[in-house]
Amino acid sequence: MDHTEAANSNSNSTSPSSSSSPPPPLPPAVVLRPCAACKILRRRCAENCVLAPYFPPTERAKFKIAHRVFGASKIIKFLQELPESQRADAVSSMVYEASARIRDPVYGCAGAICHLQKQANELQAQLAKAQAELVNMQCQQAMPAS
């Protein structure tokens, strides 16, 4: 038996037999280069990995940020609960929120919301004042000078 025969023989011994029972389903193929998430989690990155489309191998920092705040199991759970068309947006917003929480561990995104709410209230007050002044001036112009 030469080397080729030996290789064939080994291959045959592990392949399913040619009986009438259907072959067992193949496990999802393992991709050659794992996504950033699987690489960091040190797990097998299957072809149907739910994280891979949003955390390609070049996006390690992005996954690390989301992972630090939400944890891998929550990220996977959130994504699985959404249709595929909405998952990219969900990942972006999770990474955004996680960055805010890392930057400001006390208030996170809620701090930015408070700040923007205050800014909007101040602008609304300034606008109301300017509009009142405008109405006042229009009235003065409309009245004949005494």
Next chain:
Amino acid sequence: MDHTEAANSNSNSTSPSSSSSPPPPLPPAVVLRPCAACKILRRRCAENCVLAPYFPPTERAKFKIAHRVFGASKIIKFLQELPESQRADAVSSMVYEASARIRDPVYGCAGAICHLQKQANELQAQLAKAQAELVNMQCQQAMPAS
């Protein structure tokens, strides 16, 4: 030996000896009514429980919301990294963020930030327009009528 002596004897047998070594530290006392977090996590609520001050037994819903989004281990980690004076605010912001994520699983808090940012921009544009109109009217009033 009467009952009192027997009790004393048992007590002595379990108490530390009167040698120079200090007594071992007592384990934290278990509180009679566990906090909402420990109750939901089905764990022992010790007197020094990091979650108890912010999730009293009546606040089950509050913990469930934060737990669903961040998970218990992340909440505990975030709190342990902060001084006690800032933990109540951190819990409030986490519950706020988690509620936003449950209400809007795609955009969460980031959605509210986008909306507020847009509102602030619109108000800024309206204010600039009103202020320009005011300056224009003031110029017209200052000029002698032709």
